Amino acid sequence: MPARPARLLTSSAALLWGLQFAFLVPSLALLLVTLYDATPGEVGWVLAVYNGAGFVATLLLPAWADRRGDYLHPLGLCALLTVALAAVLAATTALPVAVAALLVLGAPAGVGVTLLFAHPRHAGAGADEVVRTRAVVSFAWVAGPPVATLLVGSLGDRAVLVALAVVAVLNLLTTLGLLARERRGRDAAAARAPAAQDGAPVTRAAVVLVVVAFVALQATNSSVVAVMTLFVTRDLGLDVVWAGIALGVSAGLEIPALLLAGRLSRRVPDLSLVVTGCLAGVAYYVAMALVGGPVALLLLQVLNAWFFAVVAGVGLALFQRVVPRPGLASGLYANTRRVGGVVSGPVIGVGASGSLGYGGVFALCAGLTVLALALVVLAARTSRPPAVATGTS
Incomplete structure (x- = not known):
């Protein structure tokens, strides 16, 4: 065919x-x-x-x-x-x-x-x-x-x-x-001849680190989607329609962002793309905690779209690389979304209880994304094969 x-x-x-x-x-x-x-x-x-x-x-x-x-x-x-x-x-x-x-x-x-x-x-x-x-x-x-x-x-x-x-x-x-x-x-x-495991061999410890990192990343996304309406109406004082517009803009941008990520994945290592997504996520969450109007709210969705495209698309491909069985890899990735949804409850409760109001949820999500980034970097180092000593007889 x-x-x-x-x-x-x-x-x-x-x-x-x-x-x-x-x-x-x-x-x-x-x-x-x-x-x-x-x-x-x-x-x-x-x-x-x-x-x-x-x-x-x-x-x-x-x-x-x-x-x-x-x-x-x-x-x-x-x-x-x-x-x-x-x-x-x-x-x-x-x-x-x-x-x-x-x-x-x-x-x-x-x-x-x-x-x-x-x-x-x-x-x-x-x-x-x-x-x-x-x-x-x-x-x-x-x-x-x-x-x-x-x-x-x-x-x-x-x-x-x-x-x-x-x-x-x-x-x-x-x-x-x-x-x-x-x-x-x-x-x-x-x-x-299934796809080769590109990159360095991956240890079980590295897999655990990647799973925990993506649970944290999925939790941040679930949290901010859940509180967007409350954040827009109560913290920013805008009409509720702006929350829908912001989420719609982000969803609309997500598709071209995924296609771009797919093209880049041919030349850029998946872990490097995940790092760029995490950095975009940190920038988005910090800026959202400080945002003051609808124009900035909509412009920031560009960062959010890239962040989620990397988590959703490159993250799936990363799981399929570090876990040798494609079905188990895809299943583990899908369940990071489910577990992240559960974790989002405490994230919202803790983040919204401070002086920043619902903006505190975004601030807490920025911290979680930094943590996830650190875990991904640590996983990359953990997966490197040990140096082989050489000598002469």
């Missing part, structure tokens, strides 16, 4: 998998309330249990795929599970049944994007292709929530579930296309 059609097939799969969860995740709390009469407390514990099951599935299913050396058949299984999930959620009005479906069907189905990222790395793709695929998923997340909202507003709550099932069927078709391409032997040589 020529390179361009093959790339189009991979990009289509990334777009559809991104849309699948961009439809479900933002709508899930609404569906729990409107379709199953869940109380606020029930919504909280259902989401907590669902995310916990997703955490476990994101470790187990990719590890199973690693052992088999096959990511596409499990990917197709995830698509089928999503169709079943949408059917059960649409057919039932009982909250316990919906919760059981989310745990048994939804949690493993949510691993689809992780497997999609693991497959090209296993097939020999470079970091630039991984980052480009991540950019397509980001585009889906920009478009997905507004489309889901439009469906709910015009066709009712269950319309999201119908759309979810349709997209899952399309995901199954793209997976079959990827399988057909692989069966024709176009990727056989790459599959027999």
